[in-house]
Amino acid sequence: MVVTRFAPSPTGHLHIGGLRTALFNYLYAKGMGGKFYLRIEDTDLARNSQEATEAILQAFEWVGLDFDSEILYQSQRLKLYQSYIQQLLEADKAYRCYMSKEELEALRESQRVRGETPRYDRRYRDFKGTPPQGVTPVVRLKVPLEGEIAFEDGVKGAVVVQAKELDDFIIARADGTPTYNFVVSVDDALMGITDIIRGDDHLSNTPKQILIYQALGFGLPNFYHVPMILNEQGRKLSKRDGAMGVMDYKNLGYLKEALLNFLVRLGWSYGDQEIFSLEELLQHFSPKELNSAPSCFSPHKLDWLNAHYLKTISNDTLQTLLVDFDMPPSFGRLKPVQKDILLSALKERCATLQSLSLGVHEVLDPPTAYEPLKNPEARTLLKAFMHDLKEASLDSLENVQTLLHTFLAAHALKPGTFMPVLRVALLGKKGGIDLKEALFVLGDQVLERLQTFLERT
């Protein structure tokens, strides 16, 4: 059975790179009928916070990636990790190192002076004497003195590191707390993780983790280290390029379906297909097809996908989603059919929920200024139209259409002559949704708006 995990460190919001990693792990496990676990790596008390954990969980809940069983918190497992440290000490696979910080510093300095790579010189590796007074020891792993640590990375290919390039690295600090690579390895092994998909910033940790697995007698999982997401200029993604928290995307009005679809394509492809339902992803995704080249974040593509998904959702769902956005109170007073026409019209034009709510304002809020009109006949035409309007009904799109048609015919007007005038008088500017729809949505207010335009201009 495939068992994967997502293991964020709660140092801040869940960012989109993290969500992409989570998604890959989720899709692989769930697509294979396996298990997907969530583990919070919260042992670094100075850098971790409860708020950050909650922010991560909130983002997870929003995107709807379900995980199996309880969330595992590393901070609750310190005793367990310590028992494994003890086990390694007893098996002579790890040892206590009594070197003080000052001694280590002095050693590094002398190595630097000699032009050598600064590293611990293993001086306590086989120490059997009486420990020096006043130093609380750290615990170091006995890294093999020679040989290779080799593994086949599912994305990078063969990775080989010479054991002699690695220090006897610390697995427990002087205060007894285990170090990062140690807890990750113990947990991955105990949780039965079969496949680890993570960012390639962790690639250099993997040989160390493999040594810990081996020392503890655990079997190795498969590793897949995915390259970073870069901006369109090929540089590290900054906040300005879109390296924001997942919930920032929600607040900007992106749909989770669009965001997930967008993220999965950053580093994975399936022929030329761009749009994937979750079912399709579960069916097709495989980490074996993850790309070894960095992927490029295109805000334009995210908008394109979001616009696509906006069109596919019902207006009822849309209204529920818009509750979180700034909507004018007048929207609530529209008849259901007016709401429906307005939302359908805006869905065709908007890329995000935020721009859609702005679009609702643009129609429903009376204009505060008017774009200038060059047509010298504008006022006369508008007065004539208002005259006809008093006799007409705007309670269906057909009636609106008939009114416009009859008016244009009666005055021998081309649509291009009159429509921009009507649009500016009604909405203040020339762009926007179809005028017929705007007239229908505004209904009773149309006459008043035209009157106001005549008074103010």
Ligand code: GLU
């Ligand atoms: N906690 C690590 C991070 O947030 C991930 C560790 C891992 O996936 O092995 O970067």
